[in-house]
Amino acid sequence: MTLPESRVLLVVGTRPEVIKMAPVLGALRERCPALETRSVFTGQHTTLVESVAAAFDFSPDYDLAIMREDQSIYDVVTSASKGVADVIRDYRPNLLLVQGDTATVFAAALAGYLEQVPLGHVEAGLRTRDKFSPWPEEGFRRLTDAITDLYFAPTARAGGLLQSENVPAEKVYVTGNTVVDALTYVAEQELPIKNPTVRGFLESLSEDHQGILVTAHRRESFGEPLDRVFSAIRRLVEEHPSAHVIFPVHPNPNVYGPAHQALESVDRVLLTEPLDYVDTIGVMQRVRLILTDSGGIQEEAPTFGVPVLVMRDVTERPEGIEAGVAQLVGTEIGRISDAVTKTLSRPPLKIRANPYGDGQAGVRIADIVHSFLTGAPRFTKDWIGGEPVRP
Template structure:
């Protein structure tokens, strides 16, 4: 490893299997870490210690359980309206205690949350190697998203191993002088999680959702799946998005919309604006098996999060990824990549209608490979961590076709 600014693994005592701590701070991180933990447990060359912490610890534990992965350590957080710096201080303290009680050979963090940043710093200060899953994501603007873009760059400074999902992400790291063998492109573990979730699917618990799926499979209707993170949408920003969905439903008479959303301000707003439309089903957040099953039969997906956007190409489903300034939009950079648009009513309705109307053409065309992963990202990630610990050769990088 040519970088002396980050710690190298300590030798493992003879006869002991090294323990690697995987830190999940919310449901989204849990989805991406679950396949890595499962790969470690299957191969038994390193022992995963799954730690859930932060505001989303309970949600992360539920998601992990859905993938058959047990949580080994729970570090709960009492927010009580505290500001982000004080919350981060609590996280650092709790994680430092956890790493002291059960010293890991390495710590795996995912993404750019405050939990990921706090776990990376707590491990670094204890001279434990940090492995960054989904490294190299950049907006190149420290103010957007804030503070996530700062977290991404700071984690990169202390990471001993960068696991990127795509060659583009590895290129972003190279621009910041993070290169060489310690950057491994493994693909997106969200794709692995999608395939695993679909294998676990049995049926929908909500009879309304099951009826929609049955109608889609029978060819009676088409489906637009809308997946939004309520925390990202204050009422003034959410209204144009929901208006765009309403316009879409009215423009496409054979279209059903399913909107899984947590109880709160966004759900109340959705009921006010969409509740009278008979072809809109608003339901509780769906477990991953149910969500991926719907995604796999959808004509289009509208979302503000990267996980469904990276899973959808595996099923030939186009995605509109919401983000950026209202009124702006861009076409996909390459096959399988999402369309992007700001929270603009007319743009959302127009692009999504275009994606829905091309559904029949896509069914007749040859499927394209998913540029974000092939379902083996978790195995590559587990092998790369073994390599970091001196247990095997470096794995081959994922190269999308």
Template sequence: MIHQKILLCMGTRPEIIKMAPIYHELKACNIETLLLHTGQHQDMADPMYGFFKIVPDFSLHLPRTSDKLFHLSALLLEQIGRALLEIQPTVVLVHGDTSSAAMAALAAFYQQIPVGHVEAGLRSHQDYDPFPEEKNREMIGRLARWHFAPTEQAKHNLMLENIPESRIHKVGNTIVDAVRLSDTQFKESVEQGSELEHGALKTLAAQSLNRRLILVTAHRRENLGAPLLSIAASVRELLQSEEDIVVVWPVHSNPKVRDTVHEVLKDLAPQHAKRLYLTKPLSYPSLVKLLKQAWLVLTDSGGIQEESACMQLPVMILRETTERPELIESGGGILIGTEQEVIVNQVRRLLHDSSAHSAMCGAKNPFGDGFAAARIRDILALNKHA
């Protein structure tokens, strides 16, 4: 029998949210489970680890001197490779499509350590949309031994790439597990950790009374520049023309995002500005609570699409392509792009057609039942007998 030492590699906020359920499942079964924090977004990562009651065993320091992807990838490959030499895991788990996930999978392959890929098989079938995520996840697909696909479509995508079916496991999406844990095991933390009653959002409850709350997020690399200008202009137009909406936009810390959003939305008339909340990125407890109160989500974020589906909350996807067609097919999401006229018209359609909004609320969540992590645990547990 092989003694298992499973190393989870993660560092971005979405990775932590989606890997936390797996971490706790493995720990609960007394499987030696270690966590390598890959060093990005430290200001957002620390609160996430705290919320999920996780303490990384190892952390990378990335002395970045450039925002170029080749610079980041080189740092990650070097430092993760050295960490694997020290830790000597028997399995490495990575999530999704970040550059850190791709470099961790490559570093593990170089040392002949088997890789498990969580949320495997998502594809937009567009090389540069999203960029670099589409090629990152394709590369991980060539390196992984276990492909933990969240949906039937994701499994189908992998099979089209000649991944052996025996290596593909349709388990569901661990985001559903994370939302379930937020309602059960970590419910008290959600209630205590919310920012909705103070600070920038202290007047939200009063402004939202008898109004419909719209949550907006936009940060993807492919939406920087003109697309983001258009999204922000759409929000401005809606606030000026629709008196019964309130908009909360947690603005990404990237200066290219922050400066654009604030520039477009400055100088609103007071009667419109009071219904707009531009905040710093929210804590996970606050985001979960806000999603439960929202009427509609406009986003380019994959994770927020999935969280919204868990709460039967309609989503308008601010992208030209998607790797999550299941949400659109279920009726819970609409792919609308970033053109101002389209965004405004689609939001107004729901505002003035309650049956259309109700139909989206009634869509079945296509991402699973909230027990994906347990299935991943069981599959990996079989490996110790290999």
């Protein structure tokens, strides 16, 4: 029998967290009515979150509004941890849920630990084994996993890494990645691209043209690495007359200014403001290739059979590389250029099962949470993985 004090608190702070926690929040509220579930939004991202919140009908119960101009990571962690701690003392949850590896995740996990609230970590177990790459995400997720009670690993590999770090097997659950749930929900609606500039750009492409989506925002790439990426983009449009690049530029000054200075006048390169989630999915469905340093896009693109060139030296998501849908290219100009040429010369990938999930991760996580809090038996089983994607 469910105890009256069975309360769950989800904490999110950035656009990816809202996207990946929306399926969990939805499943908890739809399938576990005996549990009281509330959500906290720290405000680590602001404008980037608005369209995502609308797409998933996300309306937090608590908005900490921590964002301040020119604040540091120290400021984010301090403000978020104090704000979450205040909510915990008021709401007194029996379980705290966080997702991923942001400053919000670590701050909330720390607050929960100090308030002695059990912690569930969605997307636990991702590792590069280099604490400074990606920075600070690798450190945040390792520190969070050190004080977690329920580990929701997105893949069998992530679950195995947790067990290799002496996490008890009975605390590790392989659920699939919730981003596939979110992606499937949006893609099935077949919504049109709302951004008129991007829509017109794509509609102008003939069958002989090849659209390329570029995203870049990682802190470790600021400066010279990003300058090399921009040079590689200039080279690829020079070497491939059929290539047309769409680059939604992140508002961070370390990206926005250098990107416009390097690429604003380059023919067949469209620089645009960040796209909302629905438009991002729409663009991914229509391009031939993606160049990115994003973790989420590495997980999303296999659903559409779009190859991904990962502009990083290491990735915590090797499943896509093993499946043949992604390739590490770093930020060196020649390496990126060569990879683009080889990829565009190959036949498009066939759409097959996504190696990161099956669209049921949110349901599995809600089921596990319900079982943990009530003692009821689970009705779902752990995810056993998808069929490899091959060219």
